[in-house]
Amino acid sequence: MSFSRTIVALFVLAPLSFGANKDIQELQRDLAMLQDQVRTLQSSVDQKVSALQTLLQQTLDSVNRTNTAVAVMENRFNDALKQQQQSVSGPVLTVNTKLDQMSEDFRAVRESVLDMNTRMGKLDAKMADLQNLINTIRTPPPPPPAPAGTSPTDGQPQAGAPPLSADVTYTNAYRDYLGGKYDLAMQEFNDYLKYYKDTQLAPNVQYYIGMIYYNKQDYADALQGFDAVLEHYPDNNKTPDAHYMKGQSLVGLGKNDAAAREFRDVYNRYSDTEIGAKAKARLKDMGLNVSPATSRRRSH
Numbered sequence: 001m002s003f004s005r006t007i008v009a010l011f012v013l014a015p016l017s018f019g020a021n022k023d024i025q026e027l028q029r030d031l032a033m034l035q036d037q038v039r040t041l042q043s044s045v046d047q048k049v050s051a052l053q054t055l056l057q058q059t060l061d062s063v064n065r066t067n068t069a070v071a072v073m074e075n076r077f078n079d080a081l082k083q084q085q086q087s088v089s090g091p092v093l094t095v096n097t098k099l100d101q102m103s104e105d106f107r108a109v110r111e112s113v114l115d116m117n118t119r120m121g122k123l124d125a126k127m128a129d130l131q132n133l134i135n136t137i138r139t140p141p142p143p144p145p146a147p148a149g150t151s152p153t154d155g156q157p158q159a160g161a162p163p164l165s166a167d168v169t170y171t172n173a174y175r176d177y178l179g180g181k182y183d184l185a186m187q188e189f190n191d192y193l194k195y196y197k198d199t200q201l202a203p204n205v206q207y208y209i210g211m212i213y214y215n216k217q218d219y220a221d222a223l224q225g226f227d228a229v230l231e232h233y234p235d236n237n238k239t240p241d242a243h244y245m246k247g248q249s250l251v252g253l254g255k256n257d258a259a260a261r262e263f264r265d266v267y268n269r270y271s272d273t274e275i276g277a278k279a280k281a282r283l284k285d286m287g288l289n290v291s292p293a294t295s296r297r298r299s300h
Helices: 001-140 166-178 182-194 202-215 218-234 240-252 256-269 272-285
Strands: none
Touching: 001 202, 166 182, 166 202, 182 202, 202 218, 202 240, 218 272, 240 256, 240 272
């Protein structure tokens, strides 16, 4: 009974066992194919990784070579720049020194020109005085009227008559003024104004009276002397100089504000002349600027 059952069981299980073996074989075949594919893929990945590593190493080597070349070029450039600076700094320093020297020379020349202009201005004033003197000599003023009760032709000096002619009186006074004999020149100039106050040279005489006071540092009387020129002879060749010297006298008196007004007025009246330039320079020396004039009124 037992044997029969065993045979029956074998016949029943035989088909199942055959089917299971077939599935296992197919599974084993698929597994083998998958393993081949994995090995193939792994080999391909290894090859690509190796190629990438090789390429990366080549790139790194190229970058290192480039860095080295750049460093060499930078060092050469720095060396060349230093050499260039050294070769240029010397000539530039020499040029700067020469420019400084030229600037000093130019300043000295400018000062010399200004001094020459001042001397030329004084020479022009003296030439004008001499020309006025010549004109006066050529056309001497008429003699003053004879006092009442006397005759101008009696051959005797008349009461109140001038001791010398106008041209001789002026020539003597001007010569003594230039020689520094101020007291004698003052007396002679006053004599001139006493007898010839309406002549062509009278403004010059009044101006030199102011200059004598100024040179003696009597600034108050000098101011009155220059004011007399501006008041009695407002339009003559000495007006600009008297106007400027009035400002100088005010400076001597410590009246700087009034002096500045005078210098500004002189500059605005005579800006294109030497006396205008002197007034501008005087304002600069006082630390002031030239401003537009708002009035032509003189401050006395």
